[in-house]
Amino acid sequence: MGGINCHGGPLCEGWGSQGFVLRGFWIGASLMDNCSLVRHLGHAIWKGNMMRKIVAVFMVFLMGTAVLLLGGKSAELLAGKKANPVKERQKLMRSVGKAMQISVKMLKGKVAYDGTEIASRMKIMNEVAGKFNDDFSRLFPEGSDDENSIMDFDQESSAKADIWNQVDDFKMKSGELKTASAVAMKQAGDKAAFAKALENVGKSCKGCHQKYKADKKE
Numbered sequence: 001m002g003g004i005n006c007h008g009g010p011l012c013e014g015w016g017s018q019g020f021v022l023r024g025f026w027i028g029a030s031l032m033d034n035c036s037l038v039r040h041l042g043h044a045i046w047k048g049n050m051m052r053k054i055v056a057v058f059m060v061f062l063m064g065t066a067v068l069l070l071g072g073k074s075a076e077l078l079a080g081k082k083a084n085p086v087k088e089r090q091k092l093m094r095s096v097g098k099a100m101q102i103s104v105k106m107l108k109g110k111v112a113y114d115g116t117e118i119a120s121r122m123k124i125m126n127e128v129a130g131k132f133n134d135d136f137s138r139l140f141p142e143g144s145d146d147e148n149s150i151m152d153f154d155q156e157s158s159a160k161a162d163i164w165n166q167v168d169d170f171k172m173k174s175g176e177l178k179t180a181s182a183v184a185m186k187q188a189g190d191k192a193a194f195a196k197a198l199e200n201v202g203k204s205c206k207g208c209h210q211k212y213k214a215d216k217k218e
């Protein structure tokens with residue numbers, strides 16, 4: 001009735017409770033059909049029997065959810081909330097810096113020496129060093145150096161462009177931190193041995209920063 005040709009679709013009478021999958025196919029097909037899906041849904045909600053109402057309301061719900069998801073995604077992109085590799089790697093480096101600081105404080109006796117705490121901090125360093133290597137292309141996209149980062153990532157960076165001329169060397173240097181922090185982690189229980197191991201960790205920081213990190217602007 002109502003003059004709508006519903007093409008024998010799922011919103012018409014007589015489909016029973018089976019054939020749910022077929023209904024899905026039909027809805028998909030009808031999107032490409034000249035018989036408008038929206039008209040069907042409206043018709044089904046207002047004029048249909050209970051089954052048609054339920055199916056139609058469910059379809060509207062699905063479409064609404066899809067619109068919300070897509071809308072949310074684009075709003076997120078517009079707000080610049082997408083992952084920022086420059087901020088991310090700086091945050092990782094700060095966690096390494098903190099690990100260094102607390103270790104030095106404990107060695108100097110400014111804070112009580114705690115081997116367990118030290119070991120977990122060395123583990124953080126070890127993981128960051130691993131990420132700098134394994135996740136290099138994500139964390140260090142080209143153009144995210146100290147000259148261009150603001151333009152591309154809206155965040156100032158002190159990463160030197162040389163990194164991308166010598167990627168293998170840069171990765172080797174993060175490998176040095178990885179090894180040195182693993183050794184230091186194992187020595188965490190023994191203060192004197194850890195002090196020695198931390199020297200190598202410090203050397204690896206310096207080795208990379210001297211070449212690949214610009215001094216912060218005063």
Ligand code: HEC
Binds near residue numbers: 086096170177213
């Ligand atoms: C393989 C290279 C590499 C090693 C090894 C390395 N760093 Fe870094 N570090 C960098 C780079 C590159 C930056 C600049 C990142 C940026 O601004 O985009 C940086 C930045 C930093 C920053 C500043 C973070 C910020 O907020 O901007 C700190 C702190 C830091 N590193 C501490 C350390 C310490 C401590 C070690 C050793 C335990 C270490 N780093 C080892 C490459 C390295």
